[in-house]
Amino acid sequence: MDIALEAVQLGKRYGRRWALQGCSFRLPAGGIVGLVGPNGAGKSTLLHLAVGLLRPDAGDVRVFGRSPYDDPAVLPDIGFVAQDTPLYRDFTAAELVQLGGRMNARWDAALARERLGQLGIPPKLPVGKLSGGQRAQVALALALAKRPRLLLLDEPVASLDPLARREFLQSLMGSVTDSGTTVLLSSHLLADLERACDHLLVLRASRVRLAGAVDDLVATHRQLVGPRHDGEPIAGVGAVVRARHTERQSTLLARVDGVVDPDWTVHDVTLEDVILAYLGDGETDTTRTDWEVPA
Numbered sequence: 001m002d003i004a005l006e007a008v009q010l011g012k013r014y015g016r017r018w019a020l021q022g023c024s025f026r027l028p029a030g031g032i033v034g035l036v037g038p039n040g041a042g043k044s045t046l047l048h049l050a051v052g053l054l055r056p057d058a059g060d061v062r063v064f065g066r067s068p069y070d071d072p073a074v075l076p077d078i079g080f081v082a083q084d085t086p087l088y089r090d091f092t093a094a095e096l097v098q099l100g101g102r103m104n105a106r107w108d109a110a111l112a113r114e115r116l117g118q119l120g121i122p123p124k125l126p127v128g129k130l131s132g133g134q135r136a137q138v139a140l141a142l143a144l145a146k147r148p149r150l151l152l153l154d155e156p157v158a159s160l161d162p163l164a165r166r167e168f169l170q171s172l173m174g175s176v177t178d179s180g181t182t183v184l185l186s187s188h189l190l191a192d193l194e195r196a197c198d199h200l201l202v203l204r205a206s207r208v209r210l211a212g213a214v215d216d217l218v219a220t221h222r223q224l225v226g227p228r229h230d231g232e233p234i235a236g237v238g239a240v241v242r243a244r245h246t247e248r249q250s251t252l253l254a255r256v257d258g259v260v261d262p263d264w265t266v267h268d269v270t271l272e273d274v275i276l277a278y279l280g281d282g283e284t285d286t287t288r289t290d291w292e293v294p295a
């Protein structure tokens with residue numbers, strides 16, 4: 001399997017505080033990966049390490065087998081749109097498309113112009129005078145024009161209205177299918193991630209809590225309702241991720257690995273249920289740091 005992004009015991013600290021720690025996963029090439037986590041979990045730090053803007057303090061990060069910090073030859077393969085979509089504000093979108101052509105060897109200016117035209121972005125207005133959402137669209141068009149093999153997007157839809165968000169995600173899905181680009185996309189909008197992503201990476205408190213293919217994660221987790229549970233093993237349950245109790249009854253979100261004890265009523269879960277359970281303070285160990293991709 002072709003691996004787009006790999007981290008092995010990756011760590012980064014600012015001063016004495018670790019922003020990312022013991023982070024290991026392998027991201028298969030192709031498809032969209034959702035990067036989720038509470039504020040301060042380390043998402044932007046991970047993206048900055050992956051594009052070579054930061055140097056790891058521990059472990060290793062590799063993009064298509066190469067270190068982005070030490071090996072600039074891999075940088076043309078990586079597209080990055082930072083959280084605040086920084087652009088030269090006095091330049092027009094048309095000028096930025098032209099500029100991109102001078103700075104990138106394989107630049108698809110026609111693709112960028114077509115995209116900006118479809119979105120009705122005024123090409124002759126300085127981008128500083130566009131709305132935040134329009135600027136985000138310009139940044140994405142420029143990133144796609146680079147024809148990257150790995151595209152890193154830090155909360156790209158945060159400033160978009162609901163219609164623009166849907167259009168953005170649809171066009172992203174389309175371009176992934178057309179080009180084979182791998183996208184790693186951080187977002188707090190779980191419903192969007194459920195619609196757009198093939199894989200998921202969940203960070204909490206500087207560590208990877210969950211990683212895997214969306215279909216696999218939804219298929220292997222269930223909500224169980226049954227008698228009050230105080231931690232004893234349950235047949236068919238691999239791990240309890242989150243537990244809530246009343247005096248007589250417990251409601252669990254659990255990873256199942258077989259036929260569940262018939263004392264428990266079993267319900268399907270959504271991806272959002274799974275993510276929220278791993279983001280919460282589960283009463284049992286929520287750590288699951290293996291990257292699992294079905295064959």
Ligand SMILES: Nc1ncnc2c1ncn2[C@@H]1O[C@H](COP(=O)(O)OP(=O)(O)OP(=O)(O)O)[C@@H](O)[C@H]1O
Nearest residue numbers: 014015018019037038039040041042043044045046
């Ligand atoms: N330049 C910096 N100097 C010092 N600490 C930093 C710096 N950048 C990030 N941090 C700290 O590292 C931790 C992770 O930050 P990071 O920006 O990666 O989180 P995040 O998951 O992207 O958060 P958000 O969802 O709010 O964007 C936080 O505790 C943050 O305060």
